[in-house]
Amino acid sequence: MIEESSRLDPKLVEEFLKFGKNMAEAPKLVPALDEINLEVTEHEVAYTEDKVRLLHYKPRTSTQIKTPLIIAYALINRYHILDIHPQKSWVRNLLDQGIDVYMVDWGTPTNMDKYLDLDDYVNGYLDNCVDFVRDESEVDNVSLQGYCTGGTIGTVYTSLHPEKIKNFVATAPVIDGWRDTTVVSNLAKHIDVDKMVDSIGNMPPEFMYYCFSILKPFEQGIEKYTNFFRNIENESFVDNFLRVEKWLGDTPPIPGELFKQWIRDIYQDNLLIQDKMYVGGKHISLKNITMPIFTQVAIGDHLVSPECSMPLHYAVGSEDKTLRVYPTGHVGMIASSLSQKKVLPELGQWLKEHSELR
């Protein structure tokens, strides 16, 4: 006779069996990652240089504001997260608000690119993209948005070339490395980055995946996939899940010299916020950033903590500056229903108020 307390609830058994059935049927119901196309919004390649591409998105409104927006995506993963799903696309939302959007795709560096440094990215690739857009749009200056490490690149660029930037949007930028409280910064502070780059050249994606794997490992490694199998029949959930998974699992290597400078100057020596950083022999002063600036920070960001991003708002020379803190995470800020309902309408409004109209 089995005791009452040790008997399993039949509903729990049923739930286990259903879960097993969902796992078995999953391959019949969902596509493989390779079969998913992450290109959502129509665009053309407007400019290329080495492996870098500048994408220009097709307008979705009859009129657009004159000042174009260039988005400098991060160095980790790829730009697709900003256009991941028609209902959650950062780019599409801005296009629908009448903004002319360009995106920098940094491409996939190979061993040949191991000597590319911050100077090449800032004063080379990004500067050439900005010049191209200024010529094509017939404007003196453009709006620039930088996301994550793209925010750091954007900040350095804006400090060195303020005359070419009308508005600067910093979305979760990596600025004050010593204040960063994430586990990623703890690793960054302890690695011998010189030895690493000298031995292996470009930073391999595997190292990035390790860094991701220690961010909430049980929530991300167990609960997330349990939810996936539970919701295997929910088409919209599955589509969104697989798109984000595909994006997460596709990070290009980072050029060795660039990685070295980023880790050493930002996380280990924290030079940018202290006004001691040099790129291509030129001093980076945040006080040079005098144009209107809009800083976006997520309170639950476990990749770039708010304490790391927010100092930018206080350090720049701009008088017209706005800081917005959102109740979400690093990815939630750019690709979620909150970003569609709250983050993007505020950004679009701000850009329109600060841009040249036709």
Place this chain on the structure above:
Amino acid sequence: MKNNLQKDPAEFYKHLSLFWTDLIYLMSSKPQALTSVGPMRNFSTNAKKIATELLDASEDLAEFNKRLTEYYQQLADTWANAQKKVNTKIPKIPNDQEQFDSYKRIWIDMFDNDFTELFDSHKFGENYGKLVASELELSKHWEQMVNVMLQSANLPNKKEIDEVYKELHALRKRVSKLESQTKESKIRSKEK
């Protein structure tokens, strides 16, 4: 010399290996020199380097093992502590859906909190940094050994390829600078 070798077995074996590698090379080099200028000649000339690298790598392997053991020890200790906390909070095995869901939620939260605390700690960061450094030392030895093989086949080694990449990078910069100078001078002449 003799005393030092007796004290340190690693040094003794290193010396022994190098002694015989040198001697065999000296004894065999003359007949080889008559017949060979190809890969085997190159390889035998450089075989000593492989022996040296292997011996040096064994020292770094010891450091790597020490750091790897510490790494897994930290993970195992954190796991055990987190599980203890979960057991204290929920002593009974869940037997219905509601209990199971709350058990899972508490388990995940506690494990995530404890592991995040570990990954945030100085001791983890320090050991991880040294673990990666020792792994890189091992990869450097491997690279040196492969270089010997590449050299024997008259193929460029990593250092030589790096020189090409560096030169290419410098050339790209120079071309880009020249292009922008040409562009500027064209604009200036148009303005005139």
